[in-house]
Amino acid sequence: MARTTLGDSVADQLLERIIEGIYAVGTALPAEASIGEELNVSRLTVREAMKSLRAKNVVEARRGSGTFVNPPSIWTSLEAVVQAMSAGGAAETSIQLLEVRRMIEVGSAQLAAGRRTEADLLAMAGHLSTMRGAHAGGDLDGFVAADLAFHDVILKATGNIMVAALYDPLDRLLARGRRETSAVADIQAHAIAMHEDILTALAAGNPEASRDAMEAHMVQTRDDLLHYVLDGNS
Known part of the structure; x- marks a missing residue:
């Protein structure tokens, strides 16, 4: 360090x-x-x-x-930009963060499909189970933590250390953004269903299906953000 x-x-x-x-x-x-x-x-x-x-x-x-x-x-420093975004408008930050997630995570899911291990699948299944339990029990923090952990496994499963490193400065924004959207019960239900599809595609080792499942998740997340969160704050 x-x-x-x-x-x-x-x-x-x-x-x-x-x-x-x-x-x-x-x-x-x-x-x-x-x-x-x-x-x-x-x-x-x-x-x-x-x-x-x-x-x-x-x-x-x-x-x-x-x-x-x-x-x-x-600015050319990602850390500085993230800090500025954290202090900026919630709507703009949320949309831009989701765009970054979409660019990175769709490709990561496709790459991870051919490189994930059984241990990775077990870890994702465990996080998904925690998401279901947290959703049923009204545990927002537990849901967000499990959601972030699920995606972190995929990033690391790509086998490309630069992918996970790109996300490191975004941790604070990711946690805040996930908490903002996951506070809505319907969004949690949608996320669980999408994560199930992603896990199924990754378990099958199908790069195209994994890419499509993650793309669908990103689209659903954006739609939910616009409908449930940003419209409600406008």
């Missing part, structure tokens, strides 16, 4: 202020000396933090003008 330096800590604090709108997009950050005085750190530490933020394209230095905040749409 990488060690966190004081410069990293200052960069995180500045990023939080940018996301909170204290330093708005398009505006210049305070001078390094001012930031250092406010945060009780040296100018060298502030300079290290600025370098980190520039590397992520969160800010850009303009010769003779200062350091300006870039819009999140051009």
Whole structure:
């Protein structure tokens, strides 16, 4: 695990202020000396933090003008984007997160069909059983945890370590989004049925059927999100 330096800590604090709108997009950050005085750190530490933020394209230095905040749409750090999305509008975040899930998980299911092990199938069956029990018992947290775990098995079953690594920064958003949608009993019932189809296709080792089952799950999830959650909040 990488060690966190004081410069990293200052960069995180500045990023939080940018996301909170204290330093708005398009505006210049305070001078390094001012930031250092406010945060009780040296100018060298502030300079290290600025370098980190520039590397992520969160800010850009303009010769003779200062350091300006870039819009999140051009940031190059997934962690920073996820943090900004977490603080953004729920509707936009939910839709965009689902689009990312759809792109990754449909392909992952297809790949996992030819690589999953019996242990993977048993693990997914166990998580699906937990989802059924949590649904029947009104255990929202238990349902969400089992849902996330089911999908995590599929990602790891691809045998491609980069697939699971792509999801790591999304954990917080995934948990929040799943809890938001899974609070609706009908959505839980739909999810259970879709997970059953996915497990059946994976157990058969059929890549096309697994892909189609996951695609259907993503479409159903989007429809449920729009109908039960976002419409209700509009």
